[in-house]
Each structure stands twice: as structure tokens, then as C-alpha cells.
Amino acid sequence: EDDDERTHSLVQSMPKLLWILRDFALELVSEQGESITSNDYLENALKPNGKDASADAARRALVTYFPNRGCITLPRPFVGLDQSISSISAAKVQISAMRVEFKQAFRSLCSELLAGLDTSSGIPGPTLAKLVHQYALLFSSD
DSSP states (O other), X not given: OOHHHHHHHHHHHOOOEEEEETTOOSOOBXXXXXXXXXXXXXXXXXXXXXXXXXXXXXXXXXXXXXSSEEEEEOOOSSTTOOSOGGGSOGGGOOGGGSOHHHHHHHHHHHHHHHHTOOGGGOOOHHHHHHHHHHHHHHHHOO
16 A cells, blocks of 8 residues: 555544634634634634744644544633633533633533544443543543
């Protein structure tokens, strides 16, 4: 196999890349001032900009190996808190105190994750739940 065939074979087995931006506060607008989606934001961020060759190489690799990709933005969960989501103790927080925008974005995230599940893996539910929990711990660690 040549490199193109190997790349094609690898791309076929890659899952969807879902880029999640926490504590997102930017307005989703193009350089022309038009509203854009979070997926448009991701595509713009993945365009090589010529400023840093290694960063541009990473962008090209993400585009090449993850043709199926998306982005979800999560605003800060609370109004007036300067803390990020990772520093808030769940024991101190009431879900009812969370911003409506955060709850809506989180529901969108859950829907996106559930829609993309591949149930053909044969992984039993409890094992999958433990795996997801370990991923969550890994991603939330500093």
C-alpha cells in the first residue's frame, strides 16, 4: 500500500472529531460581521494561516484525518463567576442556578454525543459507562 491508500484506510476508521469549547465567550461572526455556526468557527480555525508551520501542519492533519468533524460551544455556566467550569465543585452548585444558555448548549452536546454513538462495538453498557467516566476524569484533570 502506498501512503495515500494507508491514509484513506485510516480515515475510514476514524470517529467524528467533536471539538468542545468551554467557557466560550466570543461572538460567532465572520470577518465580514455575518453570523456563523460553531462548525463554521471550527473550519475557520483549521485553515492554515502561515504564521506557524507546525501549527499549520497540525491543522492539515486534523482536516485530513477527521473529515467528519463538528464543534460545540459551551458558555460559562454561571453569570458573574470568574471561575472556569473545572474549578466549580458540583456539591456547591444547583442546576437551577445555571444559565439557560449553558443548559441548552449542554443538551446539544449530549444529543450530538448520543447521535454519534456506534453501538456495533459490542461493548457492554456498564463497561462503556466506566470508559466514559475515565475519559471525563482524564479531560477534566489539570
